[in-house]
Amino acid sequence: MTLAEVAERCYHITSSYLASSSDSAIVGSTKEALNLTRRYFLQDVFTQWNPFSKKLSFSYNGGKDCQVLLILYLSCLWEFFAESVGSSQYPAQYHQFPLRFLPTVYINQTETFTTLENSIESTRKRYFLSVYESPQNQTSMPEAFKKFLDVHPQTEAIVIGIRHTDPFGSDLDCVQKTDKNWPTFMRIQPLLHWKLANVWSLLLYSNEEICGLYETGFTSIGSINSTVPNPFLKKSHSDLQNPFQWEIENAFGKRKEDINKVRVSKLSSADVQLFAGCSDDEYYPGWYLVDDSLERAGRS
Ligand code: ATP
Secondary structure, three states: OOHHHHHHHHHHHHHHHHHOOOOOHHHHHHHHHHHHHHHHHHHHHOOOOOOOOOOEEEEOOOOHHHHHHHHHHHHHHHHHHHHHHHOOOOOHHHOOOOOOOEEEEEOOOOOOOHHHHHHHHHHHHHOOEEEEEOOOOOOOHHHHHHHHHHHOOOOOEEEOOOOOOOOOOOOOOOEEEOOOOOOOOEEEOOOOOOOHHHHHHHHHHHOOOEOHHHHHOOOOOOOHHHEOOOHHHEOOOOOOOOOOHHHHHOOOOOOHHHOOOOOEOOOOHHHHHHHHHHOOOOEOOHHHOOOHHHOOOOEO
């Protein structure tokens, strides 16, 4: 596998989703959200910052939002490349995908679940991410990004998977400069308009492996000391139905024998022990929750 092949697979995932015939309202709104993000990348972002240069980086922490954005980003990268090949005077066989690794930044700030760390490591390999990992225990996020820019001074813009429903996300724009107390770069935020249900719909349809913590009731993942499974997913609390049965059954490249399976990474033994000591409750998987206002109920 190469980055080019992964990008092409992501393109096939998004194309197959857009061409699907589901009449669910969630799928309909996700198609609209996807097309808008696609336009942002292809018309606004890649025309200003060539994605095959080192000017653009991707911020990645293994969470569901940045994974879904990574799939979209790679899909658009493939489309951008295919368009340039199509408009070239030279035949396709003379063109080579210009990137082998995707410049990525991960700020390793707080004590993280080892399941998430393992998942970051396996996605690093799967998506050919060239990850800059900040030294642990930085004083602040701005300080950590300043160190990143010292090492990668060519970076002009960073792609971020923040959404309007996240804390401090309501007034943001797709493309904007960093705030005063931050090092200077352009923030590229093409997922702002995505709702929680849109994220799950495309991610579950993609059939890509996701971090195993989500299957155990996590809906948003912070540090070990500040994150627990979402209390609104307690099985004793209410009787919930899976809103994404269609996505799971019809997932991209799904084999018949796996029809009801979601591909999740394995829980680390450290986390299994951690959860065994914490709670006797059982939880529905994270994707059973689609109310944006409750997404962070497991985070303090
Ligand atoms: P989840 O909410 O399920 O944990 P997520 O981590 O992708 O998913 P947020 O925590 O809301 O979403 O973070 C928003 C975005 O900010 C991420 O998608 C990522 O692009 C960026 N980000 C957040 N924390 C980090 C970090 N430690 N290092 C690099 N990027 C980060």
